[in-house]
Amino acid sequence: MAAFGSFCLLIGLALAAYNLLAGALALRLLATGQPARISPERLADTARRAGIAGFIAVTGAAFALVWSVFTNDFSITYIVEHSNRALPIAYKFAALWSGQEGSLLLWAWLLGTYGFVLRLRHKTDVKLYAYAGTILAGIQVFFLLLLNFAAPPFSLLKGAIPDDGNGLNPLLQYPEMVIHPPMLYLGYVGFSVPFAFALGALMMRYPGEKWIRITRTWTMVTWLFLTCGIFLGMHWAYAVLGWGGYWGWDPVENASFMPWLTGTAFLHSVMMQERKGMMKSWNVWLIFSTFLLTLLGTLLTRAGLVSSVHAFAQSSIGTWFIVFMAIVIAVCIFAYVYQRGHLKTEHQLESLVSRESSFLFNNLVLLTACFVILWGTLFPILSEYVEGSKVTVGAPFYNRVAVPIGLFLLFLTGVGPLLPWRSTSLRAIKRNFVLPVIALWAMVIVCLVAGANPWKGGMFDSGRFYALVAFALSAAVTTAIVAEFLRGATVIARQTGRNLFAALWLLTRRNTRRYGGYLVHIGVVIVVVGLAGSAFNRNLESELGMHGSMSIGPYTLVNNSFTQDTNDNYNSEYAVLDVYKGGKNVFQMTPEKRFYLASGQPQTMVAIHSTPEWDLYVVYEGTNPDTGQPIIKAFLNPLVGWIWFGLAVIVLGTFVALVPSLTPATAALRVPAARGVQAEPVLKGGD
Amino acid sequence: MTEMQGLIAGMLLLFALVVYTFWPENAFASQKEKTRLDYLLERKEQLYENLRDLNFEYRAGKYPEEDFQAQRALLEHETAQLLAEIERMQA
Numbered sequence: 001m002a003a004f005g006s007f008c009l010l011i012g013l014a015l016a017a018y019n020l021l022a023g024a025l026a027l028r029l030l031a032t033g034q035p036a037r038i039s040p041e042r043l044a045d046t047a048r049r050a051g052i053a054g055f056i057a058v059t060g061a062a063f064a065l066v067w068s069v070f071t072n073d074f075s076i077t078y079i080v081e082h083s084n085r086a087l088p089i090a091y092k093f094a095a096l097w098s099g100q101e102g103s104l105l106l107w108a109w110l111l112g113t114y115g116f117v118l119r120l121r122h123k124t125d126v127k128l129y130a131y132a133g134t135i136l137a138g139i140q141v142f143f144l145l146l147l148n149f150a151a152p153p154f155s156l157l158k159g160a161i162p163d164d165g166n167g168l169n170p171l172l173q174y175p176e177m178v179i180h181p182p183m184l185y186l187g188y189v190g191f192s193v194p195f196a197f198a199l200g201a202l203m204m205r206y207p208g209e210k211w212i213r214i215t216r217t218w219t220m221v222t223w224l225f226l227t228c229g230i231f232l233g234m235h236w237a238y239a240v241l242g243w244g245g246y247w248g249w250d251p252v253e254n255a256s257f258m259p260w261l262t263g264t265a266f267l268h269s270v271m272m273q274e275r276k277g278m279m280k281s282w283n284v285w286l287i288f289s290t291f292l293l294t295l296l297g298t299l300l301t302r303a304g305l306v307s308s309v310h311a312f313a314q315s316s317i318g319t320w321f322i323v324f325m326a327i328v329i330a331v332c333i334f335a336y337v338y339q340r341g342h343l344k345t346e347h348q349l350e351s352l353v354s355r356e357s358s359f360l361f362n363n364l365v366l367l368t369a370c371f372v373i374l375w376g377t378l379f380p381i382l383s384e385y386v387e388g389s390k391v392t393v394g395a396p397f398y399n400r401v402a403v404p405i406g407l408f409l410l411f412l413t414g415v416g417p418l419l420p421w422r423s424t425s426l427r428a429i430k431r432n433f434v435l436p437v438i439a440l441w442a443m444v445i446v447c448l449v450a451g452a453n454p455w456k457g458g459m460f461d462s463g464r465f466y467a468l469v470a471f472a473l474s475a476a477v478t479t480a481i482v483a484e485f486l487r488g489a490t491v492i493a494r495q496t497g498r499n500l501f502a503a504l505w506l507l508t509r510r511n512t513r514r515y516g517g518y519l520v521h522i523g524v525v526i527v528v529v530g531l532a533g534s535a536f537n538r539n540l541e542s543e544l545g546m547h548g549s550m551s552i553g554p555y556t557l558v559n560n561s562f563t564q565d566t567n568d569n570y571n572s573e574y575a576v577l578d579v580y581k582g583g584k585n586v587f588q589m590t591p592e593k594r595f596y597l598a599s600g601q602p603q604t605m606v607a608i609h610s611t612p613e614w615d616l617y618v619v620y621e622g623t624n625p626d627t628g629q630p631i632i633k634a635f636l637n638p639l640v641g642w643i644w645f646g647l648a649v650i651v652l653g654t655f656v657a658l659v660p661s662l663t664p665a666t667a668a669l670r671v672p673a674a675r676g677v678q679a680e681p682v683l684k685g686g687d
Numbered sequence: 688m689t690e691m692q693g694l695i696a697g698m699l700l701l702f703a704l705v706v707y708t709f710w711p712e713n714a715f716a717s718q719k720e721k722t723r724l725d726y727l728l729e730r731k732e733q734l735y736e737n738l739r740d741l742n743f744e745y746r747a748g749k750y751p752e753e754d755f756q757a758q759r760a761l762l763e764h765e766t767a768q769l770l771a772e773i774e775r776m777q778a
């Protein structure tokens with residue numbers, strides 16, 4: 001299979017190169033009208049079909065690697081290093097992306113898949129799709145060059161073929177790891193598509209904003225994949241790393257978060273371009289930056305530039321990535337400078353208090369957050385370059401900056417929908433903001449009464465203060481969004497005579513994008529409430545002999561037994577803990593420590609009991625070498641479950657936003673007759 | 688699969704993909720240039736949508752009467768200008 005896989009990669013490279021060169025030549029001939037021996041349109045079509053054929057070739061290579069993992073073909077170095085015979089089937093798939101070569105192949109295959117769908121749908125706008133397909137081919141050439149020459153996944157082992165492999169990294173042998181990396185990669189790779197459309201539209205001076213509508217679904221789906229990927233990564237870190245948290249501002253976590261921030265900014269600001277032809281240059285640069293940040297993320301994860309628990313490969317492909325990123329930046333700058341006249345705004349910002357300005361602030365805040373995280377992530381590399389020593393930036397730096405920024409974003413999430421487009425009068429502000437402000441202060445009072453105050457042991461605690469602000473803002477934002485739904489539903493109920501629930505359903509169907517977006521905002525609020533809960537975390541560590549006990553919050557943990565187990569893949573030690581609440585035995589927990597046989601590496605398996613109120617999180621830390629008794633660390637983490645529930649609401653909201661809206665049955669518009677109005681081309685753009 | 692079998696399978700795949708890519712096809716989609724009129728018609732749809740939104744939000748009680756009238760006048764003026772240009776181009 002190694003020969004077939006390598007051959008497929010070569011074919012894929014040749015086809016992608018043809019797609020790029022023939023596609024670019026055809027577009028050039030069409031743009032200049034130069035005569036040619038072959039019809040440029042026929043040439044462009046062969047380029048498109050080469051893109052489809054290239055996808056099939058890369059699929060062949062991916063299939064060959066998966067086949068080799070499943071058949072334990074230890075003549076291939078990659079299989080020896082990332083798999084073993086006893087590896088469970090699900091984790092055999094995970095071996096595909098557990099190492100550098102495999103994950104680059106996954107990148108190329110996903111890019112090929114996106115490109116395949118795009119090229120099949122080319123009749124939507126043949127010329128724009130031809131530009132986008134050619135740009136995607138350029139990206140694919142880079143990844144296939146890497147796979148053929150810098151990181152070949154099918155290189156054969158030198159010397160004797162071993163009976164078994166080294167196994168998969170134990171950190172990756174966890175259910176989330178089967179879906180987290182593909183999700184993240186679907187997000188990373190997916191941003192290539194809006195990037196290709198944006199760059200293509202700029203290069204061809206595409207009239208109007210239809211390219212945004214064409215790419216809307218791509219962008220939202222991609223954003224959703226990236227969001228799910230990030231949250232699955234958080235859950236994996238929470239359940240596997242055993243430190244009681246889910247986000248440590250690790251460089252690789254940051255690398256996935258940065259394109260999410262710019263992608264989120266793009267999803268918001270692009271609405272201004274669609275509705276009013278504003279912020280065109282800004283949007284183009286947002287999507288360029290998002291794509292570049294996905295490349296940076298891949299570089300950081302795969303090239304070993306930074307130390308991270310998530311970076312599973314160290315190699316020398318960094319130079320390739322840096323060169324490619326430099327080429328992408330150069331192309332983007334050239335296209336922008338050459339065609340910037342096409343990006344003139346059609347309207348100016350009329351008021352600082354309007355929906356437009358809230359989008360602008362939202363973008364500025366998201367980009368500030370992105371810049372701060374980028375600075376912190378790259379600081380160790382820059383400090384090593386300048387001073388010769390690596391200075392790492394820790395979580396306190398990020399928390400100090402990111403928490404206030406996040407709270408301001410939450411504030412904008414509530415304010416934005418309440419502000420009308422163009423401008424707002426003081427009367428409108430008073431009318432729309434009364435309820436959210438009442439909810440905000442009511443929540444402050446409830447929190448203070450419930451003991452969630454900013455003082456801990458008589459001292460001011462900034463974490464608890466921020467949590468209080470987060471709870472209060474969450475109440476205000478939720479009220480604002482619910483009020484938006486109710487206002488709209490009341491109008492529909494009045495117009496159609498339906499009950500409120502039927503009216504809510506119809507309201508959402510009529511404008512799925514807006515109301516789906518509001519659902520996403522509610523999901524974000526729920527996530528923020530979950531994150532704010534961390535200000536009240538507690539933990540306790542204790543050595544527990546047989547029938548020994550420890551108490552945390554309302555729970556008492558009693559060591560029932562301490563035992564060992566073994567199977568083909570690993571040996572394990574675990575404690576069986578009976579958990580009592582109010583004197584009643586309510587459930588049992590089994591925190592575990594595994595020792596993987598193939599790799600010889602240990603791994604913690606945390607036991608988690610989750611309720612809406614809090615998570616009881618128990619880690620088996622091993623045995624005390626002096627007494628031989630197990631050491632147990634217990635955490636009581638309030639509201640963590642809200643984070644995962646918030647993700648479910650975000651997913652639901654995005655699905656709603658992806659459904660096409662119903663067109664209103666009657667559109668009662670009073671537009672004056674066209675005659676008698678100045679018939680000059682007063683609308684800018686579209687030239 | 689031996690190395691030779693792998694190479695033969697690869698050659699067959701290469702042959703199939705080359706045939707697919709360069710098969711003489713006359714029914715390919717032509718690249719139509721988008722005109723300013725196309726752009727204006729798209730813009731018209733967007734302006735209608737903006738007007739519908741404005742009316743709906745007014746009925747939902749988000750705008751005081753005078754704000755609504757001012758906003759509607761602006762949007763209607765913009766729409767009328769656009770319709771005039773469309774009419775001129777279609778004439």
